[in-house]
Amino acid sequence: MNGFERRKQNKIDQIYSAAFQLFSKHGFQKVSVNEIAQNAKVSPATIYNYFGTKEQLYADMLMNWMDKQLEQYERILDSGSSFPEKTKDIMLLESKNLHTLTDELQNAPFSELSGLLQRIESEYEQKIRHFFTKFVALGKQEGYIQGDLTEEMMMMYFTMYKNELGRHWEASDRERVTLSMEQWVDMFFFGLVGQKQK
Known part of the structure; x- marks a missing residue:
């Protein structure tokens, strides 16, 4: 440059x-x-x-912000932390971002921006799918995700958790939610039964 x-x-x-x-x-x-x-x-x-136009600036700014969040997810995934720790950090960050994004979009004039926002959503969906493929592959490789689970099923499961965590994050004491993340992650990986004894 x-x-x-x-x-x-x-x-x-x-x-x-x-x-x-x-x-x-x-x-x-x-x-x-x-x-x-x-x-x-x-x-x-x-x-x-x-x-x-101001509308194009808004759309480009939003895409730029989303790209930066995705870069953070990539850095977490490439870090030396354990897979559950990476999952916890990504889930928590995604919940915060979902909250920011929802607040951000509440004031947007959808009639003026609908085409631009649809384009952003489509582009971002492709980028997040690429990231999620990498996430699932690493989880399977490290033995935290069953090898026969499909990517679609994992994405649905992760989204379910992320959305509920985001709702919980918005409605309650954020510090308490952050402190209970260990339980969230244990539930994410091991369900109600808990970790199986080897």
Whole structure:
């Protein structure tokens, strides 16, 4: 990446950061391109040159945020932690992200953004499926996931847990939820019976 490209990328990152903060706090409708430009320390013309419209900026910003979360999941999966520890960290992070994403999207004008959001959802689904394939393969390799379970079944099971954890996270004391993660993970892997004695 040459100097010009690096400066351009830095400006885009500043715009994403400012946009995310403002959209999260005030909602899509109440934030103007001028406010984003002011917070990002760029001109409004720069934003229009890079993104064309506020709607496109919103969609690109959201995709950028999701990509960064996926990078965190990849780092966790590639870490030296045990597979249950990785699962716990990924599940907890995904629950937090689900909460952030739900709040973020509540204020979005779906009629104006529906096409862009569908594209984002489709692209992200492909990326998360690739990650999940890697996750399941590692779990099977380390003996935590049954070898004959299909990827679809595992994805459904993981999503079930993640959604319930997200609901629990939103409705109660987050510190208590974090402390009970060991039990969540034990239940995830071993169910009500508990770990089988060898």
